Amino acid sequence: EWVIVAHGPIPTSTLQQLRERSTEAWGATLIIEPKPLGIMGAMQKSLKHAKGDYVVPIDADDLLTVDAIQILVHEIDRLKRPSLIYSDEDLLINGKPEAPYLKPDFDPILNLDSSYIWHLCAINREVAMKLGLYTDTGANWCHDWDTVMRIWNAGGRIEHVAEILYHWRQHPQSTTNQSEGDPRSLQSVRHVLAQQILRTATPERYTVEPWPHFRGMKELYIARNGENLPEFIWVGDVQRDGATRSFDGGEILVVTSGDVVVEGEAVYREVVRLMELHPTVAAVGGRVLDADNRIVEGCLLSKQSCSPVYDWDGRAADDGGSYVLSLKTQSVTATGVSLAFFKLHAIVAIGCEMPNASTELSRWVTDACEKIRRANWQIAFSPLVSARATAGFAPHGRRVLKSADANDTREGINLPVTESTPHFVGTYDPTKNALVSTFGEASYLSYGPYLPLRTGKYVAAFTISASGPVDGELVGVVDVNGFKFSKPENSLGAVDVKVANAEPILHVPFTVDDRNTKFEFRVRVNGGGQVEYKGVRITRIA
Incomplete structure (x- = not known):
């Protein structure tokens, strides 16, 4: 059975064709609504008029393969009537199928961070009615994702048909084909994710934030704040x-x-x-x-x-x-x-x-x-x-367990400076593999890795070039925050070292009182001159 919802202003000639073909050619149920219903309204109207065991939502830009419904019916029986079943797809560009999307089986981890189940899908109608599909207008522009979320959260079974059953007729003006993202779609995504946060036992731990890295378009995800992290x-x-x-x-x-x-x-x-x-x-x-x-x-x-x-x-x-x-x-x-x-x-x-x-x-x-x-x-x-x-890394190599500080052998850890080294003030120079301060200005170079250091006493040896005149003091600092992800434990002050020669090594002792600590290794020059910070070596002494 086909259910067609024609809503909003539609030319009289088009409506006449719909009436004739619905009766004579398609055997479809035609619902005409003079006022626009919106996406959710039209989908809800279709669902209420459907009578079959499963419903297959499709849009005007979907082109089904000739055997799509037949395959869905077969797979529903073979898979013992899941709550939702979905297929692979491709794009129809200038009349030719391109870019096949061979989707993975249902993956809740992928699904929560990225809507990847659209069409073609078949949904158990009783499940759809029970879970209130198409009733949340806040999810208007990503109703497919809202559907999957509701079924997944309710413990429904979602299955995958590894076959392309429809072609998406895509064009450059498509609202889902823009790198900036359609504001309406982003608003709906934010709403769906916010609803998911409210389903958790501790919603105060999460916020909806932009995905940290650009992957071709603007994206949002559920981010975790730093409160009450486990050990x-x-x-x-x-x-x-x-x-x-x-x-x-x-x-x-x-x-x-x-x-x-x-x-x-x-x-x-x-x-x-x-x-x-x-x-x-x-x-x-x-x-x-x-x-x-x-x-x-x-x-x-x-x-x-x-x-x-x-x-x-x-x-x-x-x-x-x-x-x-x-x-x-x-x-x-x-x-x-x-x-x-x-x-x-x-x-x-x-x-x-x-x-x-x-x-x-x-x-x-x-x-x-x-x-x-x-x-x-x-x-x-x-x-x-x-x-x-770091130097000498062997991927997937054989390794015997030892703490990263090599407690028994007193070996040290070398932390070289690379382009990705976190720093606040200073510029990375790839020709020197160093962080370089601005000449004649006070500088503050910082490197803050997280290291698996046991409780004990250590020395941080800084490798530095200082060019002058260095009018003030050159200072090396190790900051140990006792990072247990929620409370500070210990913080060491600066150790001042005056230097005049090139390539000085600043030795800064520090103590680790607990695991899970965050370390910042900083170099500062109070006055003129320029500092090149090339790395630090951490050695356990007791």
């Missing part, structure tokens, strides 16, 4: 604590090799966001980037009819691939072995043994991900979870 436990410290404590308070295990540096606090907020918004997520992975901003280690991904692959490896960091999927949060088969976060109570519950001093870290991560999948937990990827590779 992060570094893998090198698990052996010390594992035998004497239980993990049931939301603690998160951080697995990083000693040759990567996590890029900042936002990474930790993103991990928490994914684990909170998706309670079945037990692990989160991301990307390790080199100095050229290329991905040297990513996650393991399963694709349709393919063996799992490391789909991100070798890509430029901003290369999104087909439909920008490589830059979107999504479910994956496994994390990389050099950057991974695990929900501790989940991996303990499924029988993962905690790593010890003899553990081969890469094997442990691989085995943990396998157990997570077998226990029907999920593993998530996010492009916002990233780290920088």
Whole structure:
């Protein structure tokens, strides 16, 4: 049965054709409304007049394949009547099908951050009526996403037909084909995401914000603030604590090799966001980037009819691939072995043994991900979870567990300066691999990594060039915020060092009183001259 809603001002000749064809050719139910109903109003009117077990919403710019309905009927029976079923699609440009979109199976992680299920879909009519589809006018311009959200939140079953069943007749003026984004569509997206926030137990932790990186158009997502973050436990410290404590308070295990540096606090907020918004997520992975901003280690991904692959490896960091999927949060088969976060109570519950001093870290991560999948937990990827590779990094390499400060051998950690090094005042000079202050002005160069340092005493050795005259004092500072994501623990003041020679090394002692600390390493010149900051080496002394 076809239900056609013709609403708003329509030429008399067009209405006459609709009446004749609806009766003679299509056998359709024709509903004519003189006043515009809007998208939601028209969809709701269609749903109320439908009588079948399933409804298939389509727009004027949709072109169905000749066997689309037949295939949907077959798949609905084969899949035992799911709440919603959706197909693949392509674009119809100048009469020719292009750009096939072979969608993944339903992925709640991808769906929450990116609307990817549009047409062709068939929806169980009873489910649609029960969940109030097409009743929220705030979702007017993204009603497909609102539909999927309602069904997913209600625990409905969503299935995928891996076949192209319709062509979208796209044109340059299409409202969904603009990099700036249609304001009406963005408003509806904000509304749908705000409604999702209200469904959480702690809505005060989340806000709707612009997606941090440009992926071709303006986008919004649910962001996590920095309040009430759980404790992060570094893998090198698990052996010390594992035998004497239980993990049931939301603690998160951080697995990083000693040759990567996590890029900042936002990474930790993103991990928490994914684990909170998706309670079945037990692990989160991301990307390790080199100095050229290329991905040297990513996650393991399963694709349709393919063996799992490391789909991100070798890509430029901003290369999104087909439909920008490589830059979107999504479910994956496994994390990389050099950057991974695990929900501790989940991996303990499924029988993962905690790593010890003899553990081969890469094997442990691989085995943990396998157990997570077998226990029907999920593993998530996010492009916002990233780290920088340092010299000697070996992607997917064999690694024996050790704390990143190499506590037993007293080896140090080198933090080189790269173009992506966080800094406040100063300019990165690629020819010198240094942050350079403005000559003759007071400077403030800052580098704030998050490091897995155990409790103990350390020395930070700054490698610096100072050209003069340096009229004031050259100051090296280590700032330890005791970062437990919610409260400050300790902060050391500046250590003043006067220098006259080139390439001075400033040695600044500092103490770590707790894990999960944020460190800022700063160089300041009080007066004239110029400073080139080339890096810092961290060594544990006690």
